[in-house]
Amino acid sequence: MQDLAIQLQNVNKHFSYFDLENVDLTLPKGQIMGFVGANGAGKSTTIRLIMGLMQADSGDVTVLGQSMPKMQTQVKQDLGYSSEEMKLYGAQNLAWHINFIKSVYPSWDDSYAKELLHRFDLNLEQKVKQFSKGQHIKAQLLLVLARKPKLLVLDEPTTGLDPVARQEVNNELALILRDEERTVLFSSHNTADVEKISDQITFIDRGRIIDSHDKETYLDSWRRIQLELPSELPLQPTGNVIQIEQEGRIASVISNKFDPLILEAYQQQNIKINAVENMNLEEIFLANVNRSRIVRTKGAQQ
Amino acid sequence: MNTLMITKLINKDWQLYKLYIAGYIALGCIAAILMTMPSYTVFYIGVVWLITILIGASAHIILSTTISEIKESQFSFLMGLPIKPIDYTISKLIGGLGIYLVCWLPIVAVLIGLILTSKLPDGMVPIALILCLEILVAAAILLCVSILSSSLPVSIIVMVILNVFFNLFMFYVAGLNEIGPFIEQPDIAFNSTVFTIIAAEIGVIALVVSVTLYIKSRKACFL
Structure with a gap:
């Protein structure tokens, strides 16, 4: 104290x-x-x-x-x-x-x-x-x-x-x-x-x-991962992924506790990793706000 | 109660308004001198001028030290100082009334002095005192309303009502049998009616200040 x-x-x-x-x-x-x-x-x-x-x-x-x-x-x-x-x-x-x-x-x-x-x-x-x-x-x-x-x-x-x-x-x-x-x-x-x-x-x-x-x-934990999927089926969340944006076979996911193991998991599913990007604070803030609002909306609907 | 900070806040307000006070005192004294001139027209100009100065000074000082400080966000600056809301309220009550009194007292003293030393009838003294005290009462009420409401429209409405009331009060007091007939007499007639009115005026000031302090003392926070 x-x-x-x-x-x-x-x-x-x-x-x-x-x-x-x-x-x-x-x-x-x-x-x-x-x-x-x-x-x-x-x-x-x-x-x-x-x-x-x-x-x-x-x-x-x-x-x-x-x-x-x-x-x-x-x-x-x-x-x-x-x-x-x-x-x-x-x-x-x-x-x-x-x-x-x-x-x-x-x-x-x-x-x-x-x-x-x-x-x-x-x-x-x-x-x-x-x-x-x-x-x-x-x-x-x-x-x-x-x-x-x-x-x-x-x-x-x-x-x-x-x-x-x-x-x-x-x-x-x-x-x-x-x-x-x-x-x-x-x-x-x-x-x-x-x-x-x-x-x-x-x-x-x-x-x-x-x-x-x-x-x-x-800055160390948050990453945006750009992916190329083998099909247009929706990407299933893996590990600490808090946001998925997908358009056809191209997907962008955000992880708030990035671990390289997640990349291995994607590769095992035949998913091509195009890029792993660091995020700046503004991007982290916006992703955090979006996640929080989705969770609250779901909570309010239940 | 943080006496040291209250003193500093009052001193701050004094520094902000001392020049205006000096101006009001000078104008008030000129008005009182005009009242002694051997002309009814000039006498009435002096009376109107004097009342305007006393009321105008109270409105200026009170609205500036309370409402303007909040409106212009200097209040945020003061809230960060090591004070509680009650310290701020006390500083505004003592400061607002005190600073106004620095202006009111010399003007009233000069007025009474001139009545007693000029050709004006000394019988004017009681009604002059009662009316000047009424303006002080109105100033105290306006100050308390401003502190409690923190609202410019509310304060202005109250000020208008108080000014209307002053006119009615002036005619009412002049029409009293214990006061009216003595106004133009060469001797001062302090009777029980005069003392009762003066005591009531002082009582009203004490009451509104106490009520304001009581209401504000129950508030732990500024906002």
């Missing part, structure tokens, strides 16, 4: 048109977790529960060893939070915001703030309303990072940025997060952003956690 920064156990939250169901999530200290889901999948709701901004209907939310939302004041002292929807005071400049945050957090590190200011290329005297969206996000990150929180929760920090600004923020974030031992929960619907930064990746869809592993496990 002490080694976990975040632990959600069987957490449920009901809304009129959306339910977060039986969410179990653990993030060990020192890890960077990418939290991936489509829009409306439940990422922000989960993060709000973690932040103690919302009360779960049932289940336990423990952050930095303390129960949330009961201990939110103490926990938020060691927790940095930034979200896409968050805005600073437009009429004030960055120096004003820094002074305010500095007065709240004794852990504020002036020299690190200066370093970030330089790295993010921000002007202390510039009013926030004159910032571009990218600058606004960088300013928010500066305010969060320079107080050296034990746990960093970033809710879609790059959403809404143009590709250039997104890459800029991601590059800086990747550099900063590599610099030090931090525990980070980073939500996004953009798998490329998450792949770049995260050690662990959790997928959420329609209010349920559908998969959670470290990045290497995903």
Whole structure:
């Protein structure tokens, strides 16, 4: 328990048109977790529960060893939070915001703030309303990072940025997060952003956690196998195959626990293996979502 | 209750609005001076101006510190700070009313001072005090409604109702036998009716603030 920064156990939250169901999530200290889901999948709701901004209907939310939302004041002292929807005071400049945050957090590190200011290329005297969206996000990150929180929760920090600004923020974030031992929960619907930064990746869809592993496990275990069948009869699932797409004698299968034995099994059935392809995180995410939705639909029909 | 953070949040709001407050005080004082001019027209311009400044300042400060902060998403920035919802509510109640009082008190003090030192009849003091306090009551109600509803339309509707009520209240108080006949007298007539109305006004402020605190204290989370 002490080694976990975040632990959600069987957490449920009901809304009129959306339910977060039986969410179990653990993030060990020192890890960077990418939290991936489509829009409306439940990422922000989960993060709000973690932040103690919302009360779960049932289940336990423990952050930095303390129960949330009961201990939110103490926990938020060691927790940095930034979200896409968050805005600073437009009429004030960055120096004003820094002074305010500095007065709240004794852990504020002036020299690190200066370093970030330089790295993010921000002007202390510039009013926030004159910032571009990218600058606004960088300013928010500066305010969060320079107080050296034990746990960093970033809710879609790059959403809404143009590709250039997104890459800029991601590059800086990747550099900063590599610099030090931090525990980070980073939500996004953009798998490329998450792949770049995260050690662990959790997928959420329609209010349920559908998969959670470290990045290497995903990349090592998932394969797409291109096959040429001896006939047009439907291909039967073999081993850990979660998806089969077939058109005539050509089939493409996805395995989420790839084992070379599966290739031998196909060869024994006179199936020609045309290619075994690695999958990127986006493909893995999409396959995971499709599988989860099929399973849920079947479950609902039964 | 996180007193340190509440103080910091109030100080933050003060820094955001202190220039506006200075402007409102200056305009309010000018209005009070106009009331002392030897012309009925200028006197009434001064009265209308003064009421407008007091009501306008309350609406500006209250709607900006509560509703705009939520609408413009600075509330998300504040929710991440080491505070509970009740800390935020207390900061808004004390801050909103306190910042408004920084504007209200000098204007009312200047008004009373001018009534007492100018050719205006001193008998105006009780009704001036009662009406200015009514504006303070309306400000407290608007503040509490804004905090509880977090809704701009609801707050504006309540503000309109309060302004209509102010006009009715003004005519009602001026028509009271214990107040009306003394307005143009050279001496101040503080009687039991005046004290009862003032006590009731202070009571209403205490009541709406307490009810708001009670409702908000039952909320463990911001959302």
